[in-house]
Amino acid sequence: MISSAILLIHPPAVSPVHPCWDAAVVAGSLSGAGLTPCQYDANLDFYREHLLENRGEIKKLSGKEFFDLSCFIGCKYKINTCLTLISRADPLAGLKVEGDWNPFAVLCEQGLERKFSQHDPGTVIFFIASQGQVFAAQTMAAYIKSRYPGVGVLATAAIGLEGLDFQYFDHLIWNQGVKSLVPLADFFNRTHGVKIDFYTVLPDFDGLPLDSYLTPERVVLVNPFFFKDPVLLADFLEEQVRSFGVQGFVFVAGERGKVNSEIQGKKDAVSWTGMCHHLAHWLSIKKSSLFFSIQVGMGDPFPEEENKLSDLFSAGLRLILWEGETSSTHLCEKTLWKASNLGIWNHVAWPDLYRENSLQAKFIVNNPNIVHSFQNKNQESGQNRIQGDTLRPTMPAGLMDYEKVSPLPGIPFWKIIKDTSWLLVYLSQFSRKSLGSIRVDMTTHGVIRLGTQMRFFYQSPSDLPPGVLDEICKMVEAGGSVDTTHVRSNLERAYKIGYAMENGVIIGNSSLKHPRAVFIHRLNEITGVDFSNFVERGYTSVRPEYRAMGVGAKLLEGLTKRANHYKVFSIISEENLATQKIALRNNTKKILTYFSEKLNKEMGVWMPGAMIDNHVDKGRGQRT
Missing domain, CATH: 3.20.20 (TIM Barrel)
Structure with a gap:
């Protein structure tokens, strides 16, 4: 007669944060049918007994030291390194030739053997949800087949896993959510003579640590x-x-x-x-x-x-x-x-x-x-x-x-x-x-x-340290919001360049540049406003990792304070809401809008509120 004990195995190596949901669902179902489910979280066992043999490391991850970044990084680096080595190992190592390295061989001889001694299961079910579990599941299944040939070995597995070999399992059921429970129920109805209704039970974590x-x-x-x-x-x-x-x-x-x-x-x-x-x-x-x-x-x-x-x-x-x-x-x-x-x-x-x-x-x-x-x-x-x-x-x-x-x-x-x-x-x-x-x-x-040691600089182009202008040009190009044809020449003749640095790299930049005469003339024709005695704020670029840290806003504020006798304006696309928000936070206002045929979109002319006067707020553009 087949033993009514059913060993449910969650194989390594996946997250050691929580137990396996699918195993808990099956455990609850089997309990209600008169069978005896025995859950073995081999994944947790592997982490605690093999990857982290040092009790201190386990304590760090299980206690409040978990949130100490230095402690966690040290433990996690060790785990990541081990898992990388395991992923590159031969899945059949240790099964073909005795003595070949298999990281899960000891797990079979200790943890798995202990569970068989305790429960004497008649059937074993593996729950394989990840590619990272295939190696361990097949190692453990092969071990069971060699030591306990009368025990039925089943597996539920995610669709599309590579390297999953059918020869290690008597039955392989593809995991399709609740649907995959139907063939499991049929198996137990057939082999154990019990009727299982997976829709009337509750998942059971009982017995798990x-x-x-x-x-x-x-x-x-x-x-x-x-x-x-x-x-x-x-x-x-x-x-x-x-x-x-x-x-x-x-x-x-x-x-x-x-x-x-x-x-x-x-x-x-x-x-x-x-x-x-x-x-x-x-x-x-x-x-x-x-x-x-x-x-x-x-x-x-x-x-x-x-x-x-x-x-x-x-x-x-x-x-x-x-x-x-x-x-x-x-x-x-x-x-x-x-x-x-x-x-x-x-x-x-x-x-x-x-x-x-x-x-x-x-x-x-x-x-x-x-x-x-x-x-x-x-x-x-x-x-x-x-x-x-x-x-x-x-x-x-x-x-x-x-x-x-x-x-x-x-x-x-x-x-x-x-x-x-x-x-x-x-x-x-x-x-x-x-x-x-x-x-x-x-x-x-x-x-x-990031953001704890930022330093801001405001310099004339001639005062920039070697290599800074080159990097700022790359930053502007990476920002992708401007025509890069005249970026270097415009920056070389700019009135002032502002940039922020942290950890030795530029994290954001902007500038007050002298508009080209042809641009001032074209802008005057479109808007009716003379921008001859203005500097244009532009070529702003902030690394994505530093967005929402106030880098752009602080650069704008610093450059505006250093404009001296010049008035400042900037051209911002009507669709560029992020830059508009930075401008608004710095008391910069949109004075008019116009349609740029060159860019084929609506543009806004913005100025610091303190610099706006009646002479500026006139023009043929649509005023705001």
Whole structure:
């Protein structure tokens, strides 16, 4: 007779922040059918017993030292290095020839063997959601087949995983959300003579060491669409808080956003409508201070009445995982911008991100003040890793606007984290703005905080240090908002150049330049205003990483103070709202607008409020 004990294995190596949702769902289902589920989080076991053998490192990641950046970076660098080595190993090493290196062999001989000794399972199920789990799952399955040939070995796996070999499993079920539970139910009905109804049970985390996961805040991953209605979901979430002390939730929409149509109906699982509908009741009754992330899809712009970002942020939303599909064409820039302004971190997973120079890809990688982290979705299918092996992915030429200027030191901290669940935990303590300004020196593992040591300079072109003018010209070209034909010659004869530096590199620049005579004449013909005794503010460029830090505003203020006997004006496109906001913050006003046939768009003439007089405010242009 087949043993009624069912061993549910979550193989390494993925996030060690929370237990496996799919395993908890199956555990709850089997318990209600008279079988005995035994959960083994081999992923957590691998981190705690093999990757981090030093008890001090485990304590750092599990306690408040987690938020000490230096401590975390040291531990995470070790983890990242080990995982990179593992990903490059031969998946069959140690299985073909005894003595070959296999990083999971000891895990089989110790942790897995211990579970077999404790439970004597008749069936084993692996839950493989990520490419990073294939190696370990096949190693463990091969070990079971060789040592326990009478035990049935099943696996549920994400669609599209490379290198997954059927020979190690008696049954392989592709994970399609709740739909994949149907063949599992059929298997147990057939082999154990029990009837399982996956739609009437609750996920079960019982038996898992929730206090041992590598995070100071207890976090659980939940698929809200598993529940038939929002009330059942709310009851389940409240129970996790009450019984297990859960402080954070990672809300996902199932494997690649696919859910059972019987449960979800016509609603799109990864739409704002669907996610907000399911969470609404819980958000209305929850009392404790919690934090959470949600996964939604890129699609059409959201109706204003459904875009309750402000309410969600107040309720604890700190991170949105945006999922792009191959057919996605719209990035929802306005919603991304609004979320960022509220303090919500935007993480975008976009297919073939580094293989194309699309407008969407350019927006994603060039606006770190709006899209705060990103990943190539095809690289790590079904996983919550931010990147794969490499911290500096190869991007096609022309994708990065500022690729020709001197690079900033280090890399963004989120690329060290490499895990959106860990990122969420950090966002429970750090603001979006403060976390986004942190970079890591890859040589020393030191912490660099952007915006804390900025220095501003205002000089004549002849007084610029060697190389500065060259770099400013590159910055202006990277900004992409002006005709670069006369940039160098105009800067060489400028009245004053302002620039900001930090960590040895230029982070922003602007100038007061003497307008070319032909431009003054053309502007006079269009507007009727004589700008002969004016200097024009222009060639402003701020690195994307420093946007919203006040760099442009301070440069404008400093240059205006140094204009002396000159009056200052600037030409700003009517569609350039970002520059207009900087101007308004510095008491600069639009005095008139005109249509530029050369640029084929409406332009505005702006001046500092204190410099505007009746003689200036006259012209043939449309006055404001």
